[in-house]
Amino acid sequence: MGVKETFEQAKKQYEQWGISVEEALDKLKQIPISIHCWQGDDIGGFEVEQQELSGGIDVTGDYPGKATTPEQLRSDLEKALSLIPGKHKINLHAIYAETDGEVVDRDAIEPKHFKNWVEWAKKNQLGLDFNPTFFSHPKAADGLTLAHPDDDIREFWINHCIQSRKISEYFGKELGQTSLNNIWVPDGYKDIPSDRLTPRKRLKDSLDQILAEKIDERYSVDAVESKLFGIGSEAYVVGSHEFYMGYSLKNNILCLLDTGHYHPTEMVSNKISSLLLFQDKLALHVSRPVRWDSDHVVILDDELREIGLEIVRNNALDKVMIGLDFFDASINRVAAWTIGTRNMIKSLLYALLMPNDHLKQLQEQGNYTERLALLEEFKTYPFGAIWDYYCEQMGVPVQEQWLESVKNYEQEVLSQREG
Numbered sequence: 524m525g526v527k528e529t530f531e532q533a534k535k536q537y538e539q540w541g542i543s544v545e546e547a548l549d550k551l552k553q554i555p556i557s558i559h560c561w562q563g564d565d566i567g568g569f570e571v572e573q574q575e576l577s578g579g580i581d582v583t584g585d586y587p588g589k590a591t592t593p594e595q596l597r598s599d600l601e602k603a604l605s606l607i608p609g610k611h612k613i614n615l616h617a618i619y620a621e622t623d624g625e626v627v628d629r630d631a632i633e634p635k636h637f638k639n640w641v642e643w644a645k646k647n648q649l650g651l652d653f654n655p656t657f658f659s660h661p662k663a664a665d666g667l668t669l670a671h672p673d674d675d676i677r678e679f680w681i682n683h684c685i686q687s688r689k690i691s692e693y694f695g696k697e698l699g700q701t702s703l704n705n706i707w708v709p710d711g712y713k714d715i716p717s718d719r720l721t722p723r724k725r726l727k728d729s730l731d732q733i734l735a736e737k738i739d740e741r742y743s744v745d746a747v748e749s750k751l752f753g754i755g756s757e758a759y760v761v762g763s764h765e766f767y768m769g770y771s772l773k774n775n776i777l778c779l780l781d782t783g784h785y786h787p788t789e790m791v792s793n794k795i796s797s798l799l800l801f802q803d804k805l806a807l808h809v810s811r812p813v814r815w816d817s818d819h820v821v822i823l824d825d826e827l828r829e830i831g832l833e834i835v836r837n838n839a840l841d842k843v844m845i846g847l848d849f850f851d852a853s854i855n856r857v858a859a860w861t862i863g864t865r866n867m868i869k870s871l872l873y874a875l876l877m878p879n880d881h882l883k884q885l886q887e888q889g890n891y892t893e894r895l896a897l898l899e900e901f902k903t904y905p906f907g908a909i910w911d912y913y914c915e916q917m918g919v920p921v922q923e924q925w926l927e928s929v930k931n932y933e934q935e936v937l938s939q940r941e942g
């Protein structure tokens with residue numbers, strides 16, 4: 524049986540529940556996923572004076588063929604995008620600036636250094652998001668940036684972030700799609716602090732200075748990303764969840780939830796509805812923590828499905844800016860993007876194909892038996908047949924056929940790269 528016939532049969536099973544499959548697919552097409560560029564080069568970036576990765580994050584693995592130039596990274600992204608259904612966004616970091624061999628320090632980066640990215644995004648009908656880079660830099664060597672006790676260092680990072688907002692605004696203006704400027708700083712202490720308040724006061728003041736200028740939210744919105752701990756900040760992170768949740772609520776900016784940044788049994792899926800009661804929008808970094816904030820490639824696991832469900836059943840498809848954040852250097856990097864992004868999209872489709880209203884009613888009626896029974900039975904509904912049809916309709920490979928394309932690309936392009 525072909526993809527279309529299998530689809531037609533599967534469709535009938537969902538229609539019995541009053542679920543419009545065509546409507547679900549139409550909705551799915553509209554949802555952009557922000558694909559992080561840094562999976563393609565192990566968060567290296569293109570600074571002239573490249574520094575080793577710092578900030579308490581780490582990439583392990585030495586799979587050959589990583590991108591070392593902007594052209595290579597864009598070409599790899601194009602390959603992955605050709606295997607992922609839908610129109611998406613690319614998420615950049617400040618270290619991906621192109622300065623033509625000139626040393627431009629972080630506090631001096633400008634929109635013009637991202638012109639190539641913008642032109643490329645236009646050509647490929649992509650949106651762009653942005654992140655100031657507060658790591659892999661001599662002025663972040665001691666693990667402190669916006670909360671640094673040294674005024675000069677702190678000012679340097681404030682200026683970096685002010686410039687970053689301008690770049691994000693430029694993306695929004697040029698591409699006609701709101702760009703997200705996400706602020707994550709590594710600031711924290713390895714060992715038990717003797718003063719938790721003072722660094723937080725400084726971080727708060729830095730953010731106030733950074734955000735003093737209002738930017739049209741049609742072009743750019745800001746988010747703050749918290750964290751529980753990192754390598755070298757095991758005992759204390761200045762920008763904790765409570766800190767940023769408070770800050771974002773009070774200042775009407777977005778809270779960004781990274782799925783690897785909480786206690787191991789604490790789930791981001793459970794936070795979405797709470798935050799959306801108090802804020803119009805929120806942002807996500809969907810990642811897969813394995814025992815710690817390890818940033819493994821996203822798989823279609825229970826939590827990913829639950830995140831998709833929470834976004835869909837709460838009518839929050841246009842309220843949650845979905846971004847990805849994983850970096851695995853032990854497998855083909857184009858495949859990593861493809862697997863992780865396809866899974867994120869699958870989780871949304873899975874959620875769109877659930878009888879969500881009926882399930883809500885069951886809960887309200889206290890009918891937990893049926894709630895559990897249906898939630899479980901739908902796990903083995905012919906979801907794959909709908910997904911395959913969607914891929915075919917969107918002109919991307921069905922099932923594992925994309926692997927062939929990645930293998931060819933590896934042979935023809937990646938394996939020819941040096942190093």
Ligand code: RNT
Pocket residue numbers: 561566580654707748750781808816848
């Ligand atoms: C680090 C944060 C942050 C980074 C990227 C590279 O723990 O998750 O989002 O992963 O900005």
Ligand code: ZN
Pocket residue numbers: 748781808848
């Ligand atoms: Zn993150």
